[in-house]
Amino acid sequence: MHKLVIGNVPRGKDYFGQKVLIKNLWRKLEKDNILLTAPRRFGKTGAMYCLADNPQKFFEPVILNVEPITSPSNFIVELTAKLYKKSSFRKKIVSLWNKKKYFFSFLRDSISNIDIGGLKIELRKHTEIVQNWESYGEELLSLLSTNTPRLLLIIDEFPIMINHIAKNDIKEAEKLLRWFRSIRIASETQTRFVVGGSINLVSTLNKLNLVDTINDLFVQKVNVFSRKTAGQFIKETFANEIISGNQKFKISDELVDFILELVGAPIPYLLAVFLNAILEHQQENNIKKITKDNILKIFEEDLLSGATSITFQHYRSRIDQYYFDLDGDAAKSILNFLSQTSHSVKKETLYQIFLRKTNLSPDNKSYDNFSDLMARLENDFYLKEIKQKYSFFSRVLQLWWKNNYGYQEVY
Known part of the structure; x- marks a missing residue:
């Protein structure tokens, strides 16, 4: 029987009720790469660890959390270090630097002793990986593309990393996305990828006009319990x-x-x-x-009101982080309004709130912007839509929002 896990990722028997999801993921991985999407605390990371802890035959999973990463070169450094710690891949990784005498000797002689932090320092100090991350990354994943067992690369919080990189340099973010797509669709590769995130990658890239960089991924949502x-x-x-x-x-x-x-x-x-x-x-x-x-x-x-209610705060703070400028203000006003209602609300009514909050004119462009925002709120599990009417996806979240923000002015 499972135990309740509140702070950490539920693993093993504690990851409850998602056998069908895991079975479907393995089935899709036979031929496809996967974009696994869900808000925080829906069980996305638990699903990733379930794949990593119980791999199907011929797969060697490596899981990488990239939330803190702010540049493509750091992504390749983190990836290289993580792969190096797996004995199945180490020999091929060492061969990348066999022409660099010092670093090759360092890797060869440090197989069991070096920690990941130390390896990352050496990679930055004694290689050109920071300056030439594309070529190093391509060669690395090309070497492992026909490895036995097959590499299953599981990358958590990928959208947040892309968001960080885009804030610093939008061109670098695009370069990484296009490079990563070319790696995934390479005809000779046997590697499979599971990319996950607790913010919506599709809507993030739509704002950057880069949705085409992930059109090869099969989108799998992690849903609530039945x-x-x-x-x-x-x-x-x-x-x-x-x-x-x-x-x-x-x-x-x-x-x-x-x-x-x-x-x-x-x-x-x-x-x-x-x-x-x-x-x-x-x-x-x-x-x-x-x-x-x-x-x-x-x-x-x-x-709803006590110490446990802090659980919901990230739903609010996430809007401040990832819904930019007028979108964020409009989203909060719409959610404030919906938190006070006991029934679903027509899309047109919410459009009027959007117009007042953004000071936009009622035309095709503003309606398209509004529709994009509503789709994003739905994809991020704030809202649900039935027959052009909207309400909160979660009753608990609606009551919490009403207690904490429902008093704020909508317009």
């Missing part, structure tokens, strides 16, 4: 906890349904946070029987 899976998750979570002595707690179907009604869309992480708050409340107050009143109190006082 209601059935969410119910199983709740029951197993409680069944795994000892409430008093050696007595395990069994939660009723009625209480499971009540929890699911409160949270709305069962986002795995938010559901785990809520269940953890319930269990902590039980233990701290020595409660042997949980009731609807207990659950509702925890939901309102802890999840």
Whole structure:
């Protein structure tokens, strides 16, 4: 049975309810490369580690988090260092520098001793990788393209890295994207790529007119739990906890349904946070029987308003980080407005909010800009759209947003 994992990435048995997703990912990797997309805390990184921890035959996974990287050369340095630490690839990587006597000797003699940090320092100091990252990267991945076992390169937070690079130098970002696409589609390569991100890569590149650089990737969203899976998750979570002595707690179907009604869309992480708050409340107050009143109190006082509510703050701060200029202001106004409604709202009504906030005229261009913004909010799991009407994707997020920002002026 799984254990609740709140701060770290759930792995092994703790990565719950995504067997179908993992099966589909392996099936697609037979022929395709994948763009794995989901907001933070949906289970995207957990899926990546599931691939890395349990590789299918003939694959050797390497996982790389590139969120802090701000230049293409640093990307190649990080990639080289990470691959070098894998014994399956080390010999070929060492051969890249066999004409550079000092560095070749350094790599050959440091196989088991050097850490990744030390290797990255040596790469920057004794090679031209910083100046010639394209050629080094191409040669590196070309050498590994027919390796046995096959390289499965899993890159997490790729859109954030591209965003960082684009802020510094848009031409360098484009160069990296086009180089990386050429590597992925090379006819002779046996390497497979899983690229992931918690901000939407498609909408990020659309703003830069660079969507064509990822049109070879199969887009796979990580979705919320189904209601059935969410119910199983709740029951197993409680069944795994000892409430008093050696007595395990069994939660009723009625209480499971009540929890699911409160949270709305069962986002795995938010559901785990809520269940953890319930269990902590039980233990701290020595409660042997949980009731609807207990659950509702925890939901309102802890999840929405208490210490646990900090969980939602990144949804707000992400708009300030990645929705630029008037888009960010308009997005916040639209979300403020929707947080105060108990029903879905027509697209035209939200368009009027967009126009007032941006001071744009009602014409085809402004409507296209508005439609792009709404698509982005939908792709980033803030909103859902049914028949040209919009509402919050998550009931919990809507209530939290209303508590914290619903009072702000919309216009």
